Amino acid sequence: MKKVYNIFLIITLLSIIGIIYLQYDNINFKNNPLPTETLTKINHEVIKIRKKILQNYGVNVNFPIKISDKLPNNLYGMATLNHQNEIIIYLNKNRFKESGSYMYAVLAHEYAHAMMFYFGDLTKVNSGHTKKWQQICYNIGGTTCERFVDRHDILIGKVRF
Numbered sequence: 807m808k809k810v811y812n813i814f815l816i817i818t819l820l821s822i823i824g825i826i827y828l829q830y831d832n833i834n835f836k837n838n839p840l841p842t843e844t845l846t847k848i849n850h851e852v853i854k855i856r857k858k859i860l861q862n863y864g865v866n867v868n869f870p871i872k873i874s875d876k877l878p879n880n881l882y883g884m885a886t887l888n889h890q891n892e893i894i895i896y897l898n899k900n901r902f903k904e905s906g907s908y909m910y911a912v913l914a915h916e917y918a919h920a921m922m923f924y925f926g927d928l929t930k931v932n933s934g935h936t937k938k939w940q941q942i943c944y945n946i947g948g949t950t951c952e953r954f955v956d957r958h959d960i961l962i963g964k965v966r967f
């Protein structure tokens with residue numbers, strides 16, 4: 807009986823340690839910026855996109871990129887235009903926890919929205935996924951430029967992040 811009790815105790819202790827470790831890992835991720843490696847990769851991809859914009863549109867833009875964990879969970883990123891006419895691209899921090907291989911696609915998609923704002927096209931038709939937006943998206947090397955995605959990833963006016 808004592809042996810069974812000991813085994814039970816060990817299993818319980820191991821489970822508790824496991825739970826504590828998982829929570830520590832989560833808190834650690836929440837309270838810290840993304841790893842330098844990820845940030846470097848983002849910068850790299852942005853440079854490639856800006857180069858393509860310069861080639862295709864002859865303008866040298868550099869929109870601020872902010873990483874936030876306040877974005878709706880289903881979004882990888884968001885392009886915003888606030889009342890001060892600033893264009894800011896947000897990336898959803900929680901979505902970069904596992905892998906960042908789709909980062910270029912996300913950045914190009916949002917950068918295309920930002921370019922629409924830049925050109926003064928604030929259409930909300932199809933949540934901003936118009937033909938014109940799609941053309942920009944493809945021109946800058948995007949791969950997720952579908953027009954009829956159910957994605958509400960532009961915000962004009964009051965930005966709450």
Ligand SMILES: [Zn+2]
Pocket residue numbers: 915919934935957959960
């Ligand atoms: Zn979009």
